[in-house]
Amino acid sequence: MxxxxxxxxxxxxxxxxxxxxxxxxxxxxxxxxxxxxxxxxxxxxxxPLNDVVVRDSLFWKYDAKGRYTVKDGCRLQRGLFIPPTHQSVHPNEDWWSFIWNLSIPPKIHIFWWRISHDCIPTNQNLYRQHVPINESCSLCNFSMDSTSHALFFCAAIKHLWKNTMFTPVLRGGSHSCTLELCLWLKEQLSKADFENFATHTWAVWREKQNAIHRDKKMPLAADVTWSLSLLSDFRKSKNKEQLAVIPVKGRLLLAFGKQINQPLSVVHGELLAIREGILLIHDKGFTDVQVASDSLLAVQAVTTEQEDLGYIGLCATAIRKHM
Known part of the structure; x- marks a missing residue:
């Protein structure tokens, strides 16, 4: 064939x-x-494969859960229907795609999303939100503690950038806002270099916040290299499920890691890990299973028994079958 x-x-x-x-x-x-x-x-x-056998049924490809509505059908026939994946296109869509596809820890993804929206809690941003605070920088007393100042140009953190490859890039070009600076940096750095830059920026922000709010001494430049180790460890563990199985009394019973093929989303990866853990527990002869997860969407998918023929729904159904 x-x-x-x-x-x-x-x-x-x-x-x-x-x-x-x-x-x-x-x-x-x-x-x-x-x-x-x-x-x-x-x-x-x-x-993705599921061990739940479901009857064949029609699946509407323009809906994440496969559900068809007459309204969608009419709009599609009249050429007015816009699939959900193409709605709310941002003028800087390439930037968002670039950020979310970086190989960096999720918390740094979120940090850079906040940078892009200029909503990290600098004194200037807090002042704009009517927090009774002085707009000047808490460390160097510069008049405007903007996002770019707080992350890159504050006198108190210059030594953390001084010997990095990113200093010449930060000095080059001009920008009127933080997002414009981000777009400039994207064009100047390779993807791998930007991942290092994004992680180092997060580490600098973390150390600055520790100095402001915890009265910790600002570290030497060499002491921030732990951020690169963090990034290296993350890359090594990427695409692996890390699961710990713990009995009721809190004593660690067993733990395992397993590489998985392309989870379709973070929630899907969480559900796959839960399913593998339940199957492992059953193989060890245990029958009373309690599952804990820090993903609200995964918990809702398992506990809400609504018909969902999408990959999330089928995986959640498989978990309920084994619990």
């Missing part, structure tokens, strides 16, 4: 079905790699 995207030959008979490619609830990686070209094999392995 010949595939439709290339001239490679699929070593399967026509009577075979998708189930032929599945073994013990997982994709048969060896069979798929031997039967399809690398691109097709990679796309197949990205598709």
């Amino acid at each position: 010949q595939d439709t995207l290339g001239d490679s030959i699929v070593a399967l008979d026509r009577e075979h079905s998708v189930s032929t490619l599945i073994r013990n609830g997982e994709w048969d990686t060896d069979l798929i790699s031997a039967s399809f070209n690398p691109y097709i094999a990679g796309e197949i392995l990205k598709i």
Whole structure:
């Protein structure tokens, strides 16, 4: 059987079905790699599998949960329908895509989202929100504690930037707002360098806040290199589920890590980890299962028994089946 995207030959008979490619609830990686070209094999392995058998049903591709409405159908027929994934396009969409695809810890993603919106709690931003505070910098007494000043140009933190490769970049160009500076930096740095820059910026902000609010002494420049170690450790652990299973009395029973293929979202990755943990507990002979998660969306997906044929809903159904 010949595939439709290339001239490679699929070593399967026509009577075979998708189930032929599945073994013990997982994709048969060896069979798929031997039967399809690398691109097709990679796309197949990205598709999440669930151990819940559901009846075949129609799925409306323009809705995340597969639900069709007459309103959407009419608007699509009249050429007025805009799929959800194309709504609310921001004029700086490339910037947001760039930021969220950086290989950095989630808390640094969020930190840079706040920088981009100019809403980190500098004195100037707090003053704008009617907090009774002086707009000047708490460390160097500069008249305006703006976002760019707080992160890059404050005299109290200059030594933390002095010997880095980013100093010449920060001095170059001009900018009228923080987002303009961010866009300038994006053009000047490679993706890997920007990841280091983003992590170092977060570390500088953290140390500055410790100096202001915890009366800690501002560290030497060499003492901030821990941020690069943080980034290195994060990259090593990326795409791995880290799970700890703890009994009721609080004593650690067992823990494990497992590499997963392309979770479709953070919530999906959380649900996959929960499912694997429950299956592991059952294999060890335990029947009373209690699950704790710091993801509100994952908890809601498991505890809300509404029909959802999307990948989140199917994964949540699989968890409920085993609990």
